[in-house]
Amino acid sequence: MSPDNVQVPEWAWYYIAVYFFVAGTSAGAYFIGAMEELFSSAKEREVSRAACYVAFPLLLLVPIPLIADLGRPGRFWHLFIYNQGGYPYLNLQSPMSVGSWVLLVFGGCTLLSFLDNLVADRVISFPLFSRYYNRIPRKLYALVGSLAGFFIAGYTGVLLNVTARPFWAATSPLMGALFLVSGASTGAAAISLYLIWRQRNAGEEVARLESFDRALMISELLLIAVLLVLAGHTAQLLVTLPFLVMFWLGAVALGIAAPLWFKYRSRRQHFGGAPHLAHYLCILAGGLLLRISLLQAGQL
């Protein structure tokens, strides 16, 4: 009879880990775009434009897995309104509650930025909107949105840390930090992939994004190392079979270490070739495998 009898939530990885990944990537892309928006001249906008085009469509996917994993999907609105009182409900102690509200705010900001860019690129001309959209200063929702984005990328890790499951509890307080850095890195990869797809060679801008991403990936490796030290024997599962492939080979080796090495080696190479494309895909797959591993290592 083990005293470690804290029960498993049995969150389905194909819903919840995928949600962690998609929301983290969307939020990471958005705050990178917003940083450029806030810190840059008006001329160089390739990265922030790509970020807006990536963040919103990704975020549209998010409600599907979140609601599908509920025991009573039809009641999802109880997250916002207390059904017995009819008033809005927010529980500051519960990352799940705060996270749901911030998702709404973040969704609003990504939608505004998305429309904003569509109008600026003359893809749509929505007369009413064109007349009014400039009244909400772009920098304002870039600021609000990037704060919300930081929250969305990080809170899912905090959510795991504030449970009593041994692995999630032992890795406190680093899971939020790791998810945040990973979200930024997959967000940067998503932006780059978008630029390749649209055949935008943003030159200097991409070079800066790349050097930013190198710093992120180095800190990601460091965070994983410290996190595993903290976890100690609760991380035993990570050295058993599915995790050896999924976590060590997939998330760490192919998802972070190899792309990082490639980034250093190919600094002078032409942007957008097949190897470039492949290494961004590796970063994205690695980010997904990282979430699945850390979710399942606390659940199995």
Place this chain on the structure above:
Amino acid sequence: MAKGMFIDTTICTGCKSCQVACKQWNGLAAEPAHFGKRSGVPYPVADNFTGDSYDNTGSLSATDWRHVRFIEQIDEQRREKRWLFSSDSCKHCSDAGCLNACPTKAIVRTDLGNVVVQQETCIGCKFCIPSCPYGVISFSEETGTVHKCTLCNDRIHNGLGTACAKACPTGSIRFGEVPDLRRRADARLAQLKGKGEKAQIYGYEEADGLKVFYLFTDRPGVYGQPEQPVVPQRRLVLCSLVTILTALGIGVAALVNFRERLNGKEEHHES
């Protein structure tokens, strides 16, 4: 006015009356995981023989809100032996991890201090499940919501005690006001210590005080209870701070990398 229960495990005989009374009063079905289909047999067949002493309940679940544990202790020479029993349930923590975690206000504390799940409000997000340090609250596939002991919410709000305490033939489970129960527990502890027995109360400090607390004659771990339970939300502030600092770090990294551009812009303006 806080109500609670004191479980004196030293006088429990393992009769499971409490489990039966709980099931009957609360109208709880048999645990679905304990029954299987056998070909040619028209009714579900029980397959919950755990082989663990007289225990065939295994653990608390959405339909088993009480669970009597059987602990057989035999020394190496097989001369000394001891059989311990302990009836487990929700502890109705004063700082309840499950309640803190719930995003929908489905879990509430009543005026009598007990923690209950409002079935009409729960959305089945399952966040409360890993947030209970005692592994109590459980999900039901059937209702899509979580269930646990309510401290017989309906009974105690109508002047009755809990069904399990009522049924307990030895007085091992006592229902009452928490301060009264603590006095009783302290007296019993002093009596046992006077006889030279190793005994301890479990639940005075844990989670700001468990409303359902225990008298054990061995380590809590032996009875399947965590030795050092932590209300998980107490880590929230530190986790948030570290995450915010990381966000600041990322912001600085972005600034450093975009600084060239800012400089470039300034030069552009100067020229």
